[in-house]
Amino acid sequence: MLTPRTIRVFANPRHGVPGVVVLPTAGFRRAKAEIMAWEGYAPTPLRDLPTWAEAAGVELIRMKDEATRFGLGSFKALGGAYAVANLLGEALARSGVARSVTSADLAAGRYRTTTEGMTVTCATDGNHGRSVAWGAKRFHCRCVIFVHETVNQPRVDAIAAYGADVRRVPGTYDDAVRAAAVQAEKEGWLVASDTSWPGYTEVPRDIMQGYRIMADEAADQWAGPPPTHVFVQGGVGGAAAAVSVHLRLRFNPVPKLIVVEPDRAACLLASAENDGLAAIGGDLDTIMAGLACGEPSLLAWEELGRSAAAFMAIPDESAAETVHILADQGIVAGESGVAGLAGCMLAATDPSARHVLGLSPESRALVFNTEGATGI
Numbered sequence: 502m503l504t505p506r507t508i509r510v511f512a513n514p515r516h517g518v519p520g521v522v523v524l525p526t527a528g529f530r531r532a533k534a535e536i537m538a539w540e541g542y543a544p545t546p547l548r549d550l551p552t553w554a555e556a557a558g559v560e561l562i563r564m565k566d567e568a569t570r571f572g573l574g575s576f577k578a579l580g581g582a583y584a585v586a587n588l589l590g591e592a593l594a595r596s597g598v599a600r601s602v603t604s605a606d607l608a609a610g611r612y613r614t615t616t617e618g619m620t621v622t623c624a625t626d627g628n629h630g631r632s633v634a635w636g637a638k639r640f641h642c643r644c645v646i647f648v649h650e651t652v653n654q655p656r657v658d659a660i661a662a663y664g665a666d667v668r669r670v671p672g673t674y675d676d677a678v679r680a681a682a683v684q685a686e687k688e689g690w691l692v693a694s695d696t697s698w699p700g701y702t703e704v705p706r707d708i709m710q711g712y713r714i715m716a717d718e719a720a721d722q723w724a725g726p727p728p729t730h731v732f733v734q735g736g737v738g739g740a741a742a743a744v745s746v747h748l749r750l751r752f753n754p755v756p757k758l759i760v761v762e763p764d765r766a767a768c769l770l771a772s773a774e775n776d777g778l779a780a781i782g783g784d785l786d787t788i789m790a791g792l793a794c795g796e797p798s799l800l801a802w803e804e805l806g807r808s809a810a811a812f813m814a815i816p817d818e819s820a821a822e823t824v825h826i827l828a829d830q831g832i833v834a835g836e837s838g839v840a841g842l843a844g845c846m847l848a849a850t851d852p853s854a855r856h857v858l859g860l861s862p863e864s865r866a867l868v869f870n871t872e873g874a875t876g877i
C-alpha cells in the first residue's frame with residue numbers, strides 16, 4: 502500500500518526503567534473535568550482501518566481521528582486553550598482579584614475587565630498557536646503568537662482569525678520559542694508554551710494533561726483485547742508523552758509505544774541514541790510542519806526516555822502518500838497528523854523493523870491522526 506522507503510528504527514535500551522511521575526493523575530482529572538465542560542466538547546471518532554491492517558499484516562489498525570476537535574482541526578485544541586484558562590486564573594489569584602477561577606467563569610466574562618489587560622503568548626508551527634488564540638478569545642484576554650519564517654500563510658491566517666497578533670521571526674520553531682519567552686519577560690506577558698525547559702514546566706504539564714483526553718477517549722472507545730502497539734508522532738514529544746502516561750493508566754498489558762518523527766527533525770530519536778536529551782540543528786525542513794522541532798520538551802523526554810519501546814524516523818514522501826491514500830478513503834488528515842500511521846505501515850512491512858518491534862499477524866495497532874487539513 503505504501504511505497505517501501507528507508508526508515509530508522511531505534512529500540513530504546515532504557516525502555517521500562519522506572520522514573521519520576523511526570524503527569525500526576527489528579528492533574529488529568531482536573532483537565533478532563535474542565536475541558537469536557539467547554540461548549541462544543543464531543544469525543545472524536547476512533548476509526549477502524551481494515552485495508553491498512555491487511556496491507557500491514559496485522560490483526561487491526563485503529564485511528565483516533567482528531568481532525569474535528571473543537572472545530573480547530575487538531576488535538577492541540579485540548580492543550581493550549583486549557584493553559585490559557587489556567588494562566589489567567591493564576592494571574593487573577595496573584596493580583597488578588599479572585600482566589601479560584603474556572604474556565605466557565607472566564608468564558609462567561611466574569612473577570613474580563615481584568616483579563617482584557619492581560620496578554621498570553623507562545624511560539625507555534627500552527628496548531629498550538631491556534632489553540633492558544635482560540636482560548637484567548639474564549640477567555641477574554643490579548644494574544645501574541647510567534648511563528649518562524651516557514652510557517653505557511655493559511656496557518657497564520659487561521660490564528661489571526663481569533664484576533665491574535667501574529668509575529669514572524671527568523672529561524673526555526675525553536676528560535677520562535679526563545680523569541681516568545683524573551684518578549685514575554687520584557688512585557689510581562691503570560692507564556693503558554695507547549696514545550697518545557699529547566700525552570701518552565703507547569704504550563705506545559707497542564708497542556709499535556711489536556712492531551713491525555715484523546716488517549717482517554719480512545720481507551721473508552723476501544724473494543725476487544727487491548728492494543729499491542731501504539732504509534733504516535735513526536736514534535737517536542739508532549740503529545741507522545743501524554744499518550745504514554747495514559748496507556749499505563751488504561752491498558753493492561755501496556756502496549757508498546759513507538760514514537761515517530763520526520764527524518765529531518767528526529768530530536769527524540771537523537772536523544773534516545775544519545776542516552777540523554779539532545780538538540781539537533783539544521784533547518785528542520787519537513788512537510789510534517791507540526792513535527793519540525795529540534796529540541797525535545799524536558800518533561801516529555803523524562804517520560805519518553807524510559808517509556809517508549811522504540812523511536813523511528815520516516816521520510817516526508819511517506820507522510821504525503823499516507824495523506825493521499827486516506828483522502829481517497831474519505832478521511833481528511835494533515836502531514837503531521839498521519840506520521841504515526843505512516844510509521845506503523847513502514848515498520849510492519851519492513852522485515853527488520855517488524856522483527857525489532859515485535860509486529861505479527863496478531864498485533865493490534867492504535868494510531869492518532871492529530872490534525873485535519875493543513876492548507877498546503
Ligand SMILES: Cc1ncc(COP(=O)(O)O)c(C=O)c1O
Pocket residue numbers: 575577626628629695734735736737738739740741790791792794835837838871872
Ligand atoms: C498535528 C500535530 N501532531 C503532532 C504534534 C506533536 O506534538 P508535540 O510537539 O507535543 O510532540 C504537533 C505539534 O505541533 C502537531 O501540530
